[in-house]
Amino acid sequence: MSVSLLAQNLHGSEIIKIAGEINELKRQGQNIANLTIGDFDSNIYPIPTPLKDKIIDAYNHNQTNYPAADGMLDLRQSVSGFLKRSLGLDYAPNQILISGGSRPLIYSIFLAVVNPGEKVVFPAPSWNNNHYSDLLNADAVIIPTAPENNFMPTADDIRPHLKGAALLALCSPLNPTGTMFSKKDLEEICDLVIAENKGRAAGEKPLYLLYDQIYSQLTFGEHKHYDPVTLRPELKDYTIFVDGGSKCFAATGVRVGWGFGPELVIENMKAIVGHMGAWSPKPEQMAMAKFLTNEADVNSYLDDLKEKIQASLTALHEGFQEMKAGGLNVDSIEPMGAIYLTLKIDYSGKTTPDGKVLKDSADINFYLIKEAGAAFVPFSAFGTGDDVNWFRASVGATPLNEIEALIPRVKAALEKLK
Numbered sequence: 001m002s003v004s005l006l007a008q009n010l011h012g013s014e015i016i017k018i019a020g021e022i023n024e025l026k027r028q029g030q031n032i033a034n035l036t037i038g039d040f041d042s043n044i045y046p047i048p049t050p051l052k053d054k055i056i057d058a059y060n061h062n063q064t065n066y067p068a069a070d071g072m073l074d075l076r077q078s079v080s081g082f083l084k085r086s087l088g089l090d091y092a093p094n095q096i097l098i099s100g101g102s103r104p105l106i107y108s109i110f111l112a113v114v115n116p117g118e119k120v121v122f123p124a125p126s127w128n129n130n131h132y133s134d135l136l137n138a139d140a141v142i143i144p145t146a147p148e149n150n151f152m153p154t155a156d157d158i159r160p161h162l163k164g165a166a167l168l169a170l171c172s173p174l175n176p177t178g179t180m181f182s183k184k185d186l187e188e189i190c191d192l193v194i195a196e197n198k199g200r201a202a203g204e205k206p207l208y209l210l211y212d213q214i215y216s217q218l219t220f221g222e223h224k225h226y227d228p229v230t231l232r233p234e235l236k237d238y239t240i241f242v243d244g245g246s247k248c249f250a251a252t253g254v255r256v257g258w259g260f261g262p263e264l265v266i267e268n269m270k271a272i273v274g275h276m277g278a279w280s281p282k283p284e285q286m287a288m289a290k291f292l293t294n295e296a297d298v299n300s301y302l303d304d305l306k307e308k309i310q311a312s313l314t315a316l317h318e319g320f321q322e323m324k325a326g327g328l329n330v331d332s333i334e335p336m337g338a339i340y341l342t343l344k345i346d347y348s349g350k351t352t353p354d355g356k357v358l359k360d361s362a363d364i365n366f367y368l369i370k371e372a373g374a375a376f377v378p379f380s381a382f383g384t385g386d387d388v389n390w391f392r393a394s395v396g397a398t399p400l401n402e403i404e405a406l407i408p409r410v411k412a413a414l415e416k417l418k
């Protein structure tokens with residue numbers, strides 16, 4: 001008995017392996033601060049109350065049949081208004097597609113614009129582009145990035161790879177790093193896409209840009225979110241945005257995503273999402289439609305969520321900076337957006353008290369889970385090599401006091417390494 005080649009070639013999730021280890025230790029009674037999952041603890045971060053009330057209300061009114069294939073018109077109109085109001089982006093309801101969270105949007109973008117064997121260009125670390133490329137049997141061109149540029153790709157990194165590519169997949173604020181494009185870097189990359197498309201023959205499939213901005217509402221302090229179409233309006237014909245309510249409203253289980261872009265691509269994505277049946281549930285769509293139009297409710301929720309997430313990220317960042325100042329081989333990059341902090345824990349080659357050599361980032365991670373009760377995700381789970389000793393810490397599912405408490409435990413565990 002066997003399964004398809006595609007199924008055989010799919011990679012399982014690294015994060016699920018780590019979760020297995022954590023659950024086993026928890027069963028044995030260990031206290032683990034779990035900073036691995038890109039989710040929220042809904043008791044710390046419940047969804048907006050008006051959104052919840054409206055979902056319940058829609059069920060009470062029996063709104064339980066099929067929604068429209070591209071999403072309910074009311075919701076597409078609300079999303080259109082929200083995009084205009086919050087980001088200055090002009091998209092009509094027929095350029096917007098609703099799906100059950102944002103994942104179906106990403107998959108349908110890949111399916112709508114990439115043929116098997118065609119080049120898909122994306123940076124590492126980044127989230128899941130490798131898996132979507134595998135699903136399509138695309139030629140994944142993975143661009144390494146550097147801590148000096150906050151692990152964001154530059155035009156120089158990307159330039160050699162765009163010739164003939166079908167898709168460039170970018171994300172900002174970025175999962176796993178919590179860092180963002182600077183205006184200049186994104187402008188320079190946009191100019192590469194424009195130049196590549198100018199060079200293509202009439203009628204040839206263009207290079208499309210997938211721009212995942214699902215964390216765009218979660219930015220901190222001075223850090224401003226930029227997008228390709230605002231910076232270079234001529235990219236409107238080639239840019240397909242991935243966006244939605246999962247992260248900015250801590251509503252990962254509510255499943256309302258919105259994508260927007262050129263009508264032709266959106267139309268094709270709509271057919272694909274329809275065949276998958278990956279619609280967003282109708283009551284959730286109706287509730288999100290009403291919620292998004294209430295600017296005061298949206299803003300007060302976002303202000304509160306951002307304040308709490310930023311406090312957690314800052315506590316972790318400061319804790320790591322203190323360890324660094326104390327001579328430990330760690331570092332962290334200032335949090336800019338999303339729910340993630342980038343951590344360096346550079347201890348490969350070191351030996352544990354029971355004589356085991358930590359050979360790579362996965363070993364360091366498992367050592368910290370056991371010895372410090374602190375779990376992160378190595379960047380290797382996001383497409384980098386095992387030798388990259390940088391990690392993602394996700395703060396949405398852990399209370400601030402537990403984040404503060406893990407710092408001395410990590411410090412003590414690292415000090416034991418020889």
Ligand SMILES: Cc1ncc(COP(=O)(O)O)c(C=O)c1O
Binds near residue numbers: 102103104171212256
């Ligand atoms: C960058 C990025 N895009 C998209 C998604 C998918 O979100 P959803 O839960 O709406 O499918 C995630 C989820 O972790 C993400 O981190």
